[in-house]
Amino acid sequence: MxxxxxxxxxxxxxxxxxxxxxxxxxxxxxxxxxxxxxxxxxxxxxxxxxxxxxxxxxxxxxxxxxxxxxxxxxxxxxxxxxxxxxxxxxxxxxxxxxxxxxxxxxxxxxxxxxxxxxxxxxxxxxxxxxxxxxxxxxxxxxxxxxxxxxxxxxxxxxxxxxxxxxxxxxxxxxxxxxxxxEAGPRQRLARRARELAVTRRRVVDAQAAELKRIERDLHDGAQARIVAAGMTLALAERKLRPAGDDLRNARRQLDEALAELRRLVRGIHPPILTDRGLVAALAALAGDAPLPVEVRADELGDLPPAVESAAYFVAAEGLANVVKHAGADACTISIRRTGDTLSLTVRDDGRGGADQTGAGLDGLRRRVEALDGTMSVTSPAGGPTTVRAELPCAL
Incomplete structure (x- = not known):
């Protein structure tokens, strides 16, 4: 009534x-x-x-x-x-x-x-x-x-x-x-999709933070202890000349373990990303490359850790492929932010014909798609090869 x-x-x-x-x-x-x-x-x-x-x-x-x-x-x-x-x-x-x-x-x-x-x-x-x-x-x-x-x-x-x-x-x-x-079926589905996207983004950010913590723990803990042990072995080698060969072998094995640990740390989360940011990390990649690499970067602002990490590994893998397979004389890494989208392009003047189904590129594509991003590879025979990734970077 x-x-x-x-x-x-x-x-x-x-x-x-x-x-x-x-x-x-x-x-x-x-x-x-x-x-x-x-x-x-x-x-x-x-x-x-x-x-x-x-x-x-x-x-x-x-x-x-x-x-x-x-x-x-x-x-x-x-x-x-x-x-x-x-x-x-x-x-x-x-x-x-x-x-x-x-x-x-x-x-x-x-x-x-x-x-x-x-x-x-x-x-x-x-x-x-x-x-x-x-x-x-x-x-x-x-x-x-x-x-x-x-x-x-x-x-x-x-x-x-x-x-x-x-x-x-x-x-x-x-x-x-x-x-x-009230919300209809389409609206409920769209809302659920938005909620899942937010949840996935939070999970990815939490994973990136956890990887960063593991990297820091390895860098400040195990790696520091291995360096200290190497110094102790070096002192012992000087004092115990008769056992010098064994100590040198032990020290060499320790140095190899330290190098392997450093590669593992860089593969988990490059320390330079935390210390200096994405642009500086890309500049460091370019400086270590055996061919001329130009980095073109705009002001990027604050980026989610997962997006920074994904962009870095796309550039690192693209540059590694250029060095190993392309036979290129030069390479350009371009990165810019347009609104809430981060665009990264790795372009070389090599021979082209890159295998887009290879494990490295496929793994990068999955990493990018996990962040709702897209990645494309253009590599005609005779070159050039262009790897382009777009990542949403709204905080």
Missing amino acids: AHLLTSLLLGPATFAWALVTTLVSGVLSFTYLAPPAFLAVTWGTRRIAEFERWRAALVLGRHVESPYPALLRGNPWRRGRALVREPATWRDLAWLLSLFPAGLAGLAGLVAGVVDLATILAPLWLWSVPNPYLPPVVDWLFNTVGGRFALTGIGLVLAPVVWPLVTTAANLQARAAAMLL
Whole structure:
């Protein structure tokens, strides 16, 4: 009853709101004020729609989920244009226009419920409205105690017919509201995909942080102890000349273990990335290469650790392939950031014909795709070879 009554009262108000705001938005659509005006109008419409979802949830006995994605950041013009493209915006408007006729359609159920409830409660109120001009039968029902209790009996007999009509009318309205105002299957799927993307990004960032911790532990712990042991062996070798060969062998093995450990540390997470950043790490790669390598880099700003690591390894693997297989005379590494996208290109002037299905490139592609990035390799016979990776880098 409360739902049907509030629908009847809210219907004209929401219809007028939707009509006026649509006309205002249409007039302003030819001006520069259209996006911020639409943003303000949509804010009010969504507050009304939220109240409608709450009313529908009370009738349906379940939560009616909000369909709106996270609001974009930026100026009002950008946000207003984004709201125009959202299906939920127009579904809200459709319901606000539909509530008026829906409220009128539920009037029959509301009247039936009010009449039946008034009949059942006749002994409590009919005494206050005496009318001596009623026909005899009606006069007996309305103006005598026995007749009023007879009306109560009639109302109770009709209740099993009337009240299902009331609840059906309210449920139809609530279901129509939920159908238009809550998230549909596509929106729920898109929201779930966004949630999974955020979760995966957090997992990748956590993995990058853990690799960085392992690298630091190896660098400051095991590696430092091996260096100290090597120094101890060198001192012992000087003091114990007869056992010098054995000590030299032990020291050589220790040096080899240290070199292997350093390669392992660089493979887990290059220390230079933590100490000096991505651009400096790429410059160090270029400086160690046996051919001229030019690094072209713009200002990159703060990058997620996983993105820094992936970009570094793409450049390192691309440069290693150039040195081993391309027979190139020069190489260029270009890196730039455009908005929330980091682009890295490794290009050489070698012979081309790179195997794009090789383990190295395939492993890099999986690393990039794990961050929702893309990687492409262009290597025609005769060259040049270009490895390009694009990584989302929003923090």
